[in-house]
Amino acid sequence: MLVVRFRKTAPAGARRVLPALAGAALPEELRDAASAALFTAGHGVVLDLAPGPLLVGIGTPARLLDWEQAGAAAALALKGVPAVLLDARGLGAAEAAAMAAGMALGAWRFDAYRRIPAEEAPPRALTVLVDDARAARAAWRDASAATRACLAARDWVSEPANILTTRDFVRRLRLLSRQGIEVEVWGRKRLAREGYGALLAVGQGSASPPRLVTLRWRGTLDAPPVAFVGKGIVFDTGGISIKGAAGMEAMRADMAGAAACAGAMLALARRGSPCPAVAVLAIAENATGAASYRPGDVLRTASGRTVEVVDTDAEGRLVLADALHHAVSRFAPRAVVDLATLTGAIVTALGHHRAGLFGNDGALAAALAAAGEAVGEHLWPMPIGDAHREDLASDIADIRQCLVGRLLPDACHAAAFLRDFAGEGPWAHLDIAGVDTQDAPHALGPAGATGFGVRLLDRWVAMHHEEADHHPAPGARG
Amino acid sequence: MPDIAFVKAALPKSGALVVPLAEGAAPAGLFAQADKEAGGALTRALEAAGFKGRKGQATTLWALGGFTKVVAVGLGRESELDGAAAEAAGGALIPALAQDREATVVADALAAPLAASLGLGALLRAWRFDRYRTREKEEDKPKLERLAIATAEPNAAKQAFAPMRAVADGVFLTRELVSEPPNILHPIEFAERCKGLEKLGVEVEVMGLKDLQKLGFGAMIGVAQGSQHEPRLVVMQWKGAPKNRKGTKPMAFIGKGVTFDTGGISIKPAGGMEDMKWDMAGAGTVVGLMAALAGRRAKCDVVGLVGLVENMPSGTAQRPGDVVKTYSGQTVEVINTDAEGRLVLADVIWYAQERFQPRCMIDLATLTGAIIIALGHEHAGLFSNDDDLAARILAAGQAVGEKAWRMPLGDAYDKQIRSDIADMKNVGGRPGGSITAAQFIQRFVNTKDGPMPWAHLDIAGTAWSSKDQPTVPKGATAYGVRMLDRLVAEMGEG
Numbered sequence: 001m002l003v004v005r006f007r008k009t010a011p012a013g014a015r016r017v018l019p020a021l022a023g024a025a026l027p028e029e030l031r032d033a034a035s036a037a038l039f040t041a042g043h044g045v046v047l048d049l050a051p052g053p054l055l056v057g058i059g060t061p062a063r064l065l066d067w068e069q070a071g072a073a074a075a076l077a078l079k080g081v082p083a084v085l086l087d088a089r090g091l092g093a094a095e096a097a098a099m100a101a102g103m104a105l106g107a108w109r110f111d112a113y114r115r116i117p118a119e120e121a122p123p124r125a126l127t128v129l130v131d132d133a134r135a136a137r138a139a140w141r142d143a144s145a146a147t148r149a150c151l152a153a154r155d156w157v158s159e160p161a162n163i164l165t166t167r168d169f170v171r172r173l174r175l176l177s178r179q180g181i182e183v184e185v186w187g188r189k190r191l192a193r194e195g196y197g198a199l200l201a202v203g204q205g206s207a208s209p210p211r212l213v214t215l216r217w218r219g220t221l222d223a224p225p226v227a228f229v230g231k232g233i234v235f236d237t238g239g240i241s242i243k244g245a246a247g248m249e250a251m252r253a254d255m256a257g258a259a260a261c262a263g264a265m266l267a268l269a270r271r272g273s274p275c276p277a278v279a280v281l282a283i284a285e286n287a288t289g290a291a292s293y294r295p296g297d298v299l300r301t302a303s304g305r306t307v308e309v310v311d312t313d314a315e316g317r318l319v320l321a322d323a324l325h326h327a328v329s330r331f332a333p334r335a336v337v338d339l340a341t342l343t344g345a346i347v348t349a350l351g352h353h354r355a356g357l358f359g360n361d362g363a364l365a366a367a368l369a370a371a372g373e374a375v376g377e378h379l380w381p382m383p384i385g386d387a388h389r390e391d392l393a394s395d396i397a398d399i400r401q402c403l404v405g406r407l408l409p410d411a412c413h414a415a416a417f418l419r420d421f422a423g424e425g426p427w428a429h430l431d432i433a434g435v436d437t438q439d440a441p442h443a444l445g446p447a448g449a450t451g452f453g454v455r456l457l458d459r460w461v462a463m464h465h466e467e468a469d470h471h472p473a474p475g476a477r478g
Numbered sequence: 479m480p481d482i483a484f485v486k487a488a489l490p491k492s493g494a495l496v497v498p499l500a501e502g503a504a505p506a507g508l509f510a511q512a513d514k515e516a517g518g519a520l521t522r523a524l525e526a527a528g529f530k531g532r533k534g535q536a537t538t539l540w541a542l543g544g545f546t547k548v549v550a551v552g553l554g555r556e557s558e559l560d561g562a563a564a565e566a567a568g569g570a571l572i573p574a575l576a577q578d579r580e581a582t583v584v585a586d587a588l589a590a591p592l593a594a595s596l597g598l599g600a601l602l603r604a605w606r607f608d609r610y611r612t613r614e615k616e617e618d619k620p621k622l623e624r625l626a627i628a629t630a631e632p633n634a635a636k637q638a639f640a641p642m643r644a645v646a647d648g649v650f651l652t653r654e655l656v657s658e659p660p661n662i663l664h665p666i667e668f669a670e671r672c673k674g675l676e677k678l679g680v681e682v683e684v685m686g687l688k689d690l691q692k693l694g695f696g697a698m699i700g701v702a703q704g705s706q707h708e709p710r711l712v713v714m715q716w717k718g719a720p721k722n723r724k725g726t727k728p729m730a731f732i733g734k735g736v737t738f739d740t741g742g743i744s745i746k747p748a749g750g751m752e753d754m755k756w757d758m759a760g761a762g763t764v765v766g767l768m769a770a771l772a773g774r775r776a777k778c779d780v781v782g783l784v785g786l787v788e789n790m791p792s793g794t795a796q797r798p799g800d801v802v803k804t805y806s807g808q809t810v811e812v813i814n815t816d817a818e819g820r821l822v823l824a825d826v827i828w829y830a831q832e833r834f835q836p837r838c839m840i841d842l843a844t845l846t847g848a849i850i851i852a853l854g855h856e857h858a859g860l861f862s863n864d865d866d867l868a869a870r871i872l873a874a875g876q877a878v879g880e881k882a883w884r885m886p887l888g889d890a891y892d893k894q895i896r897s898d899i900a901d902m903k904n905v906g907g908r909p910g911g912s913i914t915a916a917q918f919i920q921r922f923v924n925t926k927d928g929p930m931p932w933a934h935l936d937i938a939g940t941a942w943s944s945k946d947q948p949t950v951p952k953g954a955t956a957y958g959v960r961m962l963d964r965l966v967a968e969m970g971e972g
Contacts, residue, residue, distance in 0.1 A: 347908070348852065349851060349852030350846065350852070351890075351910050353910070353912060380885070380886050382853075383853065383856070383883050387855060388854060389855045406750075407847050407851055408854075409853055412853065415599045
């Protein structure tokens with residue numbers, strides 16, 4: 001991650017970035033150039049006056065996100081400039097920290113397997129020139145937690161599936177214990193003993209065994225935890241219902257839900273959130289092999305409910321069924337939010353600009369949507385209709401996993417399926433299949449993994465779950 | 479189709495008896511009387527048959543208490559008993575009475591408006607389209623000719639039923655148009671049938687190819703040019719506003735009327751193509767709505783416009799790559815000739831605004847397969863630039879059981895339809911396919927001279943039902959007629 005320092009004096013040799021507010025006067029020496037280039041400080045608009053400063057438009061800022069996005073735009077524009085100076089004099093501490101966070105998000109690259117040519121490389125070090133360095137550093141402590149966590153999630157999602165196997169993913173997650181997060185891992189034997197038949201079935205075709213990982217952050221509040229549940233399919237071939245070859249490489253990102261949940265835990269830990277939280281991550285590889293599960297198989301899930309498999313490529317909802325059950329039965333959480341790159345249907349429905357938001361609780365859904373708006377991760381509510389659940393009636397089991405055919409509302413079907421396993425408490429499901437990666441640079445980063453969900457969940461917790469609760473949920477075991 | 483009659487509360491001597499019952503309700507009124515005369519046999523038999531009174535439940539008892547049959551239909555929970563529950567009960571009794579010529583419903587326990595709703599439900603469910611069946615066996619034909627609803631207030635029920643009956647006739651007109659095969663119902667024939675609304679007092683104006691050429695409907699003509707059938711634009715005006723409200727702006731409804739959609743040069747696969755006869759359901763709904771409003775003499779000015787075309791592949795058909803100039807002056811690069819509905823709507827919507835300056839504008843179209851993938855068949859997709867209008871539409875739909883779900887719009891989606899050669903292209907790729915279609919249409923909503931509340935209903939998933947529903951038999955649903963009739967009643971007449 002971009003190395004960020006806050007200083008009251010400018011170091012030598014760094015390229016200067018100057019934020020410009022719409023309608024505010026620019027320094028005298030820049031006015032001619034800015035006006036010649038028709039620069040009006042529009043939000044996210046960048047004007048490079050090399051060797052002078054790089055101007056970045058803030059527009060008329062209404063929220064910290066505007067500053068973050070401007071920072072990201074500046075970082076995306078700065079190529080081959082290793083050291084950058086952000087002139088944040090005159091800005092508040094929160095605004096300066098937000099711009100730095102945005103620059104860190106924009107400067108992120110995944111370069112584990114290549115050397116980015118020097119002239120293409122993003123900035124590596126940022127000095128933020130501020131009036132009050134102490135206040136800015138305090139603001140940065142919180143802002144950097146979610147930023148760092150988001151970038152960790154991006155890294156995990158970017159890793160290819162031959163490296164990030166189930167075991168390797170678990171190894172990385174164990175490192176979170178350094179941040180005070182408890183990590184518990186269930187392997188095949190434990191899963192079999194506990195009857196987690198859906199997760200085991202999805203993972204049984206792979207040489208990389210399935211794992212159920214539980215991350216726990218105790219916090220300080222005496223309240224039931226919030227629970228995040230993530231789909232962590234490290235690679236999805238589709239299994240016996242194998243996918244077409246075109247685009248299959250993108251399936252290395254099919255663990256983005258789990259990555260987002262783990263990232264959110266990291267964010268909470270890094271900023272020392274008082275809110276108790278758990279994340280339950282269902283990790284498996286959906287491989288095609290002699291041992292793979294088949295269409296027609298009937299699985300007994302951890303909840304005892306049986307599921308008829310009709311398409312082995314609808315594996316995400318199966319592993320989530322066991323993970324959701326685990327979360328609600330073991331932790332009696334005050335709310336459960338699951339994240340999954342679940343369906344192609346949600347991409348057809350909402351494209352790449354919004355994730356699908358399903359659930360059983362209007363207040364929870366509204367709170368999540370608001371948190372998403374605040375961090376630039378947009379959701380859109382989607383329905384679970386009676387007909388969607390009726391469609392899943394099975395001739396042989398308690399429920400059918402999905403339908404097969406054309407023009408099916410598969411995202412709604414998937415949500416209707418998950419609802420059966422999500423218990424009675426508030427639950428929301430985010431289908432992030434369209435937003436986990438982007439083909440082109442976006443408002444908060446370059447093309448590639450977005451880390452979608454980390455900042456959203458962190459913000460949701462911060463907005464709703466960090467004050468002492470006067471009415472803990474009945475029966476909560478903490 | 480049965481006649482629905484409201485009669486005084488009295489038990490019939492014989493024949494078929496229908497008893498609507500709420501969950502756990504004790505026998506009362508006429509039903510209690512019939513049960514008593516039968517020595518309690520009716521309640522005992524219902525108990526034995528597992529009848530619980532659940533909404534839409536129907537149980538038939540044979541030869542009891544002097545009746546050939548007794549049909550119990552469920553009203554659901556008494557505390558939740560509303561028009562929708564009464565309609566569902568009315569719908570549920572129809573299949574049970576297929577072989578009876580007459581039947582009496584003992585609805586004396588229901589308030590008059592609910593008795594009327596029960597009659598409406600029965601009527602809506604009893605409709606069928608059998609015009610092209612020439613050898614149907616006698617025993618397969620439904621026989622019900624008269625459904626008498628015995629109620630404490632027959633006059634009040636009759637009064638409540640009259641506007642419902644008009645709306646039902648609108649629904650039936652829509653269902654009929656949507657059901658008609660495409661060799662019969664081509665644009666010219668469709669326009670002819672619109673003329674039928676004149677006898678209800680609707681002003682109907684039909685424009686042909688020459689008129690459209692003169693106006694410059696380049697997008698709509700482009701779609702139609704592959705077909706042997708000329709396009710038609712039909713403008714229907716219902717001027718029902720009372721004298722003191724004359725001159726207020728009308729509400730405008732615009733329908734996509736592709737009488738058959740082969741996809742054109744971007745031809746569709748063969749499987750399921752026959753369904754494309756109902757690609758005119760948006761237009762069919764607008765026509766049925768106008769009939770409903772005129773039929774019940776709605777006190778409001780409403781205009782309905784339908785763009786009627788057939789989308790065919792041929793030597794004269796438009797090609798992918800063509801650029802057409804719309805009536806608005808904006809140009810469109812046609813990438814996929816199967817995204818034709820939005821081309822038709824583009825011209826008609828602009829025309830509706832130019833000519834009528836409506837107070838709001840709602841278009842209906844079986845527009846995208848993507849909306850079925852997004853929402854399924856329970857909800858239509860609702861797109862709008864106006865939160866208030868959207869909320870009213872959602873509420874009106876909820877009230878009559880025609881549900882919609884709001885979908886997003888936004889600049890990020892609009893970018894997907896940028897063209898390299900024209901003002902826009904007509905498709906934006908698979909991601910967010912219904913949203914980009916709505917963005918396309920929104921480009922033809924003119925907000926330059928002030929706000930123009932607009933909503934777009936993508937009814938591709940709701941215009942046709944593959945199974946029977948309580949008040950909608952399998953087939954054409956006429957989704958939207960009742961919803962928009964309700965909307966007009968609340969927005970335009972309230």
